[in-house]
Amino acid sequence: xxxxxxxxxxxxxxxxxxxxxxxxxxxxxxxxxxxxxxxxxxxxxxxxxxxxxxxxxxxxxxxxxxxxxxxxxxxxxxxxxxxxxxxxxxxxxxxxxxxxxxxxxxxxxxxxxxxxxxxxxxxxxxxxxxxxxxxxxxxxxxxxxxxxxxxxxxxxxxxxxxxxxxxxxxxxxxxxxxxxxxxxxxxxxxxxxxxxxxxxxxxxxxxxxxxxxxxxxxxxxxxxxxxxxxxxxxxxxxxxxxxxxxxxxxxxxxxxxxxxxxxxxxxxxxxxxxxxxxxxxxxxxxxxxxxxxxxxxxxxxxxxxxxxxxxxxxxxxxxxxxxxxxxxxxxxxxxxxxxxxxxxxxxxx
Numbered sequence: 001x002x003x004x005x006x007x008x009x010x011x012x013x014x015x016x017x018x019x020x021x022x023x024x025x026x027x028x029x030x031x032x033x034x035x036x037x038x039x040x041x042x043x044x045x046x047x048x049x050x051x052x053x054x055x056x057x058x059x060x061x062x063x064x065x066x067x068x069x070x071x072x073x074x075x076x077x078x079x080x081x082x083x084x085x086x087x088x089x090x091x092x093x094x095x096x097x098x099x100x101x102x103x104x105x106x107x108x109x110x111x112x113x114x115x116x117x118x119x120x121x122x123x124x125x126x127x128x129x130x131x132x133x134x135x136x137x138x139x140x141x142x143x144x145x146x147x148x149x150x151x152x153x154x155x156x157x158x159x160x161x162x163x164x165x166x167x168x169x170x171x172x173x174x175x176x177x178x179x180x181x182x183x184x185x186x187x188x189x190x191x192x193x194x195x196x197x198x199x200x201x202x203x204x205x206x207x208x209x210x211x212x213x214x215x216x217x218x219x220x221x222x223x224x225x226x227x228x229x230x231x232x233x234x235x236x237x238x239x240x241x242x243x244x245x246x247x248x249x250x251x252x253x254x255x256x257x258x259x260x261x262x263x264x265x266x267x268x269x270x271x272x273x274x275x276x277x278x279x280x281x282x283x284x285x286x287x288x289x290x291x292x293x294x295x296x297x298x299x300x301x302x303x304x305x306x307x308x309x310x311x312x313x314x315x316x317x318x319x320x321x322x323x324x325x326x327x328x329x330x331x332x333x334x335x336x337x338x339x340x341x342x343x344x345x346x347x348x349x
Contacts, residue, residue: 028095035091036062039084047077057081062088115181118167121147122186127193128173128203130157133219133240134193142166149182173203176210184210192218192234197225201232208233274304274331275339277347281326285346291320299342301334 039058043049049057053070060067061084073081124147127138134150141148150168152158158170171178173194184190190207192200200218207214218234220226221241229237251258279286285293290303306315309327324330330347332339 025095025098028091028098032062032088032091032095035084035088039088042080042084043077046080047071047074058084061085062092064089114167114169118149118169118181118183121149121167121183123147123188124149124183124186125189125191126151126179126182126184126187127191128152128200129193129195130154130168131193131195134191137191137193138166149187151178151182174199174206176206179203179207179210184214187211187214189215189217192216194219195221197221197229200234201225201228204229204232204234273336273339274333276307277330277332277339277343279324279326279328279330279347280349282349283326283347285324286326287323289321289323290318293324293346298346299334299338301332301338301342303330304333305331307331 036055036058039061040051040054043054043057044051049071057070059065061081064085125141126149127134127141128151130138130150130152134152138148138150148167150158150166151171151173152168153170153172155170158168169178169182171181173179173192184207190203192203194200194203197220200220204216204218207216215236216234217236217238218229220229220237220239223239223242226237226239247258295301295303303318304316306318306322306324307313307329308315309325309329314331315322330342332342334342
């Protein structure tokens, strides 16, 4: 015959496996339930009250609401209420304090786990400032499979970043310790979207000293501050307001061109994009011309431009006789899977 598991043994085993702090809170809560039952039974037996009156009197005593007694209490009933109140208030205080401690402990544990993940990163991107621009940039990088660390000084902003895989930290990006904690010395790029241009200038200058090989992209609110950001160490400075104005002018002046570009590169058309692919040493494509490689026949993609590895010059709309050397970067328009195949099959050894 199969033995029927004892529910009390199962409960005891469950409590033993539990974290000690949680176990204390659960045991205290169970003690409160037991005390509630004892209080109800005590009023019924000592004062000959109904069960409903006993429940109500126990509730207002343990909750310290302080309403008037249901009925006049006897001397025994008053001493019973005194003991019930002292015990109940003590248990309630214990549960409240331990729950708060557990909450803050879990917050610190989550923060330590987050910092451990950040310390293990390399070649990642750091986004300073999680406003509208910073949020969009972080989301695009994250959906492209890039490791991103978001820094913001506002704790309420950071509190909303709980998506799986999102790495974030609360801190002032103008402080060196904050940048070090974000792994600035191991990062590939730094994106500055802080609300003040002066803050972006200071962070760019600090980051450039900490990592000379870092790619720094900065947003500017005032066009006149572009040169300051470049002198501070930013590789590229973008004014979102100017970009938006240029796009609106494009729509008005060249509507058909804009419609074509939107059709080809619209963010919803995730399968088609313009991307850059570097040709590595000893790759099958290195040393061949576009005609010799049968590029269009193999990949159904268009090479818009070629950036020379030595001079950095870009050749737009290269001819079929254009030779591709190791280290060159191809600017390609095509389907996502086609570009991935191009990158893995003929651009790497």
